[in-house]
Amino acid sequence: MTLTLSFWNWLLALSPVLVVLILMLGFHSGGGRAGGMGWLAAVLFSILFFGAGFELLAVAQIKAILLSLDVFYIIWMALLLFHIADEAGAIRMIGRALLGLTEDRVMQSLLIGWLMVTFIQGTGGFGVPVAVCAPMLVAVGFSPIQAVAMASLGDTWAVTFGSLGTSFQTLIAVTGLPASELAPYSALLLGIASFPSGLLVAVIGNGWKSLKRAIPPVLLLSVVMGSVQYLLATNGLWTLGTTGAGLAGLVVGFLLLRLPAYTQAGTGRNHTKPLSELPLTGDHQDDGKSLWLALISYVLLVLLAFGVNLIKPVSAFLGQVRFTLDFPEVATRYGWITAGGPGRVINIFGHPGAILLYTCVISLIIYKAAGYLQPGAMKRIFTKVTRSGVNSSLGILAMVGLASIMLHSGMTFLLAEGLSVSISRDFYPLVAPFIGALGAFITGSNTNSNVLFGALQQNSAQLLNLAPALILAAQTAGGSAGSVLAPAKVIVGCSTVGLAGEEGIVMRKIIGYGMIPIATIALAAWIIHLIG
């Protein structure tokens, strides 16, 4: 039992989310401030209107910390790996290699704004793909606004299984459903979304006239990347879903460049600068380095992740040390009960974060031995990781706390109940991706959207007798597409191409285009539901 469903009670349950929404959209607050205010609102309203007591709030917050630690493990290690590779010159060298391969504007757009973005999202995430690829696009002659828009929209489909699957891991954690149930629909919907994502990159970079030229390579590449992601995700390797898809996309993209049709200049409307004039090629700090050795960290990551996940004795050995806490049953004054039992279990040495840590250590040793790290590299890596990690972690912690309190006090259930009675069963799959996108747009994170709305969507699906796995897949796929449209991420992208303070122009450009992948996901989820 919880409070009786009425419009005012429903509005009260929604209030903490509204606080976050108003602060972020109306007052342009960051995730930390908005999340903190939302958390305070959740505490206050849960006590005043939903009958939460001290013990319930304490249990909810401690569980939230366990969940946050699980996510932080990946976030911090992913950031560490990215900055180690960046210091070794891997990111610059990949960019240079891509630029020298083709004069075709459509293929340049796709290689950097879609395939490269996808690959970096695989391990980098948190705004890193746009921040890295937007300057590369500017370097080959696209305008800064085009560059941020292309890199952002190229990322729409790749977020859920990116960053070593942080968002997907969170969805598993908050819903309690196994990866084997969630992965097939999630990978399918995201794979479908990759097609409009690639087309939008080509269109923004080269105009609608380039659409015809872009369709064949985009279709081929989206089928390849979508299939690889599906196979990885449904075979227990969801942590490598986006990395594998990005790698496969790059390999097939390079093979396409062997065809004369995609090597020479196409019909793009931008002037192509000579390679010698590009900023990336004017940089000589990576002269004499081997591209393959620079890429060793990503090769190691793939090998270790595959090894740990596929070799059972290794997986069993590393899975021996686990951390969790045992919680008592708690209830609100209105009788909303949360069962007792262990919280989130963290597998210390077999966790995706641990795999990243092993990769970081081995990569560091190799790069040091090869002389790829300049003096002061360790300090720079530490500073960059801390700066990005602390800021994102504070926001996530507040949002996770907010979501956990709402869940334990019955607010999330009331919201779900309200949605399920106001939206008919047959149309809910059409709405679910937009709820996910809204959460990600508000919080700037697919992960946070899954934390905020994962349980809500699950409850709605159960109340409407819909397949929870499909609705949750629609939630996270919508969250993936919505997260790249978030003001927080657009600000990061703009800051790297000299557009600081002009984010509004970019936002106006990408919001409309960004609705296309979300609508595609909604339509696909609806059709799957109708087919049954």
Add this chain to the structure above:
Amino acid sequence: MPGTDLIPPKKRTVSLKARAVLLLLQVTLPLVLFLTLKWDNPLPATLVAAVFVLSMLYLVWLG
């Protein structure tokens, strides 16, 4: 390379150290709370919870 500098210049003015300490506090306090909840005396748990709420207010102030 400019592409790897992820934090907009305006936000650098906020102390990273203060944020790092705050994060550490917000992670450890609930774990301490878990221990104090098992004690008969409710005062330590109340104090820890109060400090956590203050830390959240500080986060709101920091932005």
